[in-house]
Amino acid sequence: MTINTEIQISNEATEARQRMRNRKVRNFFQSFFSHALINFVGLFFLVPFLWMLITAFKSNQDIFHTPPRWLPYDNVLAEINGEQLPMYNVQTEKGVKQLAAVKILEGVGTFVDPSNPSQVLEYEIQQGDKKIAEPIMHISFRWQNFPDAMNRASRPSIDASFWVYFKNSLIIAFFTIVGTLVSNTPVAYAFARLKFPGRDVLFVIVLATMMLPYQVTMIPLYLFFNNFLHWGDTFLPIIVPAFFANAYDVFLLRQFFRTIPEEMCDAARVDGASEWQIFTQLVIPLSTPVLATVTVFTFLWAWNDFTGPLLFLTSPKHFTMALGLQDFQSQRTLVWNQLMAAATIFTIPIVVAFFFAQKTFIQGIKLTGSKE
């Protein structure tokens, strides 16, 4: 090889290395930029979540602390004579002392020196602008908020607490799921695999009902359930309609049933099986994925449902969690920490269900958005 080509080759090699380095740098920046962007946008989704959790752990005094702190603070407590008393920094004649507050009434606090529990001192909490006594706070996660929130009702009421609301939500969700599965599957199967005159016309009608806003049927149904059937303040107006099929689930299930090979059903028909037998013994067992999807979605919908309970449930002891939370927030007793604690507990079952059924969740959403 001549010297020129060697130089040429080595020049090309350097250029190639340079290009590769440029590309690596560009890739690095691209990757860095992508990561940064995804993280930044992700913060929008993540931070409210974290904020909900953190507020749930804050103590009452800490909620409106300005500026708001990320970590929850709570009173430092001292044990005196078997009682847990909050500690205060009190400005006394002899300088600032740390005393435990026994009782505070109408602006005057009764304090006790932990080192000398028998001596009782009284100080005004605030004189004009000057704070004489200030509570001592430290970082502390107030787990107590959770049982406090759950044992409380949205109104300090009788027979009602968030535990009761939780139970009510579970009951409604359970029966709604049962009703949905039992009623939608035969209907969807009929539209998917049975041939009968008028099938397609009826299916169009089914789809058309999806376009009907619930406001149109809401008022007569309300009067019907409340005044005619006397089902007011029970779960029935919410549960019973679930036993009569709905357009969304029929559509979803039909899409899935159509993927079951026609030949299998035909073979069974030739063997003399009735349609019902084909349905229950052949199609249903094959449909467990979509049935799981419908279960998960129905649970999510029933757990979330607010308008139904709002219309029909009047006694607090029948409230569902959704209604109870809204009621809690509207009762002018806005203790944000307990409210957030209750909201967290409200969210937990869904998150748990999601983790167990991730694939079915995503699959179901994709099915609803499928182009067919």
Next chain:
Amino acid sequence: MNKKLFTSLIILVIISMLLTACSGKAAEPEVLRVWIQWGDNPQQIQTLFDKYTAETGIKVEVTAPLEVDKILPALTGSEPPDVLVLSGGDLVKSYYKEGLVDDLTGAVQSGKIDLTDFFEAPLDQCKMGDKLLCLPWGTDMYALFWNKDLFEAAGLDPETPPATMEQLAEFSDKLTKVAADGSLEQIGFLPDMGWDHSDLYINMYDGFWYNEDGTKMTANSQPVVDALTWQQQFYTKYGVDNVMSFSSGWADTYMSADYPFYTGKLAMYVDGEWMTGPNFISAFKPEASYGVAPFPPPADHPERANTAVVQGTVAVIPSGAANKEASAKLLAWMMSPAVVAEEFCFNANLPTSKKAAEDPCFTNNPKFKVFTDLISSPNAKIIVTTPISLEFNDAWGLVIEQVLHTGMDPKPVLDELQATFEPKLAEANK
């Protein structure tokens, strides 16, 4: 075989439905339901009504407090409560017009309720002609509350409240703290803290939305305009946005320790007598050092001192109640002096029964005494109500928002209000 499975599944489904139906509507005989719109301490109320159960064996189920939009559906539905206690009597005439509540004259007789035992003012709000639409159960009066610590800090005598409405505005100026960037740190007086108190202010200017017997609409009369203008200054002086920003979410914390009156963000405001009782300040912020005094009159009308508006919770019997006899008996029991004394001693409300008012618990609390004096003052006024109160009140809420929260000029807003509701009132009174 599968047909059997199917049918058995259907039967299972139907049974489970019936079970939920039955458990929800266990037809227990002899359960009376009392719904109370307010609910400072529902546990205590239920304990009170348990005494009725002890006396008569009839179980009483208390639901309290109530969402405002549950009341009307309940009254019109097929299963209204047996006795309904409303936070105020202003909607009773509207309900009566729609045939939702009964005239209580019959119940008074069958339950042997002594009408002379009631204070006149609260009972008057229930009368419509010769009909009695409700019975007052506890009365509320409103007065001025102030934070003594903040007064001291601002250089004012903590024991001396403002003597006139103009002085109130002056005090409020001294008590309002503005930070360097224009935002607020402390508000001296907020006229609509908690809820609208226009009825008090308009009466201080010697007027109201209606004329005295509720036959004419006076929504744009001078007293109303004056009252709104006076209220507006507390918002516009420091910038409506600043005030709104600082005070947003305040009303949500009414029953918690974060209430701005407790946390030193609000120095003065108007509230009711229950605050001096065990369920509010003492419960949420015992370390608060506060004072109570009658709301001051305008400087040029000292004769209007001790004007206060009598508002009361009232009990009605829904026209759809199942057993009117039982409702009447329960109502009579509720109105008996002993029960009134017990319930309102506990909750620190003004008793509506003269005999109950003699109970020492009402006279011992010096702050509460401010209110008992007000109720017997010659300037105690009642709220005039009409059959269109339901719609009007909602429209008034919007007016308050427009005038106070956005600083609109009150006169045109009120003119429009008058134009809208004058025909409606004429129509309703026909």
Next chain:
Amino acid sequence: MDAPRMNSRKFIWPPKFPKWGYQNRINFKIGMLFLLPWTIGFIVFTLYPMVASLIYSFTIYHARQPLEWNGIKNYTDLLTDDLFWTALYNTIYMVIIGVPLTLFSSFFCAVLLNLKVRGQAYYRLIYFLPSIVPTVASTILWLWILNPQAGILNILLGYVGIDGPNWMTNPAWSKPGLILLGMWGMGNTIVIYLSGLQDVPTSLIEAAELDGANWWQRLWNITIPMVSPITLFNLVTGVIFMFQYFAQAYVFRGFQNLGYPLNSTLFYSVLLYQNAFQWLKLGYASAMAWVLFIIILVCTLALLKISDRFTYYAG
């Protein structure tokens, strides 16, 4: 049997149904049996209420007295009702601003989540999780976040020197606050877009890359058209949902009047609820419901018609 007549396009009245053979009758019976739950449900929970509410919409409802016929006065009263127009404006605001904004943002997020970076599974989880938080809980959470004093949004804005508005008390900012709440929960829209993005054939993308197209051109000319059916689907469902917007607005106002502040959150469904259950004007509310139905119908059909030109169906 006659040969089928191809030119018999005459309109036959009364319509003659083909005579059903034995098999058809059996099939029909079986079909109806399977459809029984839906049929009963349709008659009781759909057909009857539709007819009933249509009738109510021409009456004035009285609780303990018979219905009072009112002709079309309910409908004409709507036209002069200020609240009706306010509610319509508020709802259309959300439809025109909220829906496209949400669609655009969820597409953007889906594109982000489709990039080849490590930890995508975690990111997807984070983006999706808020959408399964129950509506009431997330609304209350955002009430807390939007609190002008202690809410974290204004605090974070303060860090970058922006003076956050009064989200809940300023009528101009209450709807944007609600839109933010909606965008927080757009996870399921993102997932639908994501699956659509993954269906875009990589061969197309690579071919474009080879041809020298940069990422923007690839996005604009290939990806977006390929997911246009999904965009259409999300758009239509989003519009239909937004016209019926209720629960969030109801919870958002706390214990204040519905529509607080200053009727800025008075959406169509909220006004309907108010008329029906706070003022007991059930006839008027029924008229509102039917007007809503017609509006939704018209908008959906219009969308579908216009979309024909913009959507591209691959195969």
